[in-house]
Amino acid sequence: MIEVLVSEKLVVRVPCAVIEHNGKVLAGQRSAALSFPLQWEFPGGKLEKGETDEEGLVREIREELNVEIEIIHKLPVTTKDQGWREIVLVPFVCQLATLDITLTEHEQILWLDPEDLPSLDWTEADLSVIQDYYDYLSVKK
Ligand SMILES: Nc1nc2c([nH]c(=O)n2[C@@H]2O[C@H](COP(=O)(O)OP(=O)(O)OP(=O)(O)O)[C@@H](O)[C@H]2O)c(=O)[nH]1
Numbered sequence: 054m055i056e057v058l059v060s061e062k063l064v065v066r067v068p069c070a071v072i073e074h075n076g077k078v079l080a081g082q083r084s085a086a087l088s089f090p091l092q093w094e095f096p097g098g099k100l101e102k103g104e105t106d107e108e109g110l111v112r113e114i115r116e117e118l119n120v121e122i123e124i125i126h127k128l129p130v131t132t133k134d135q136g137w138r139e140i141v142l143v144p145f146v147c148q149l150a151t152l153d154i155t156l157t158e159h160e161q162i163l164w165l166d167p168e169d170l171p172s173l174d175w176t177e178a179d180l181s182v183i184q185d186y187y188d189y190l191s192v193k194k
Pocket residue numbers: 067068069087088089093094095096097098099133140142176177178179
C-alpha cells in the first residue's frame with residue numbers, strides 16, 4: 054500500500070503598514086542579514102501569541118521604527134507561498150502619530166510618491182499590496 058503523507062503547511066500571519074505622511078508612502082529595505090535581503094517591504098512582522106493584527110502591527114512598528122501609528126484602513130489580505138510555509142500578509146493603511154523615526158532593523162527607508170512605489174524591488178507579496186493600495190486611493194478620490 055502506498056501511504057501519502059499530507060503535511061500541514063505552517064501559516065504565518067504578518068500584519069504590515071502602508072504608512073502615509075505628507076502625500077508620500079514609506080518603504081523599508083530589509084536588512085542584508087535577513088531573509089529576502091535588501092528587498093523592499095512594508096514594515097511589520099509576525100504576530101505574537103494572543104495579539105490581534107492591529108496590536109501586533111502597532112508593536113512591530115514601535116520595535117522597527119520607534120514611532121506610533123494610527124491605523125486608518127485595512128487592505129485585502131494577500132498570501133504568499135514560501136514553500137515550507139504560507140505568509141498571510143495583512144496590510145493596513147496607517148498614518149504617523151509621532152514623527153521621529155529611528156531604524157532598528159531596516160537597512161534604510163524611503164518616502165515615495167505612491168506612483169513611484171513599483172520602482173523598487175519589493176518582496177513578491179507586496180506587488181498585490183501596492184495594487185490594492187492604488188485601488189483604495191482611487192475609491193477615496
Ligand atoms: N513585514 C513584512 N514582511 C513581509 C512583507 N512581504 C513579505 O513577503 N513578508 C514576509 O513575511 C515575513 C515577515 O517576517 P518578519 O518581518 O516578522 O521577520 P523576519 O524577516 O525575520 O522573518 P523570517 O526570517 O521568518 O522570514 C518575512 O518572511 C517576510 O519576507 C512585507 O511587506 N512586510
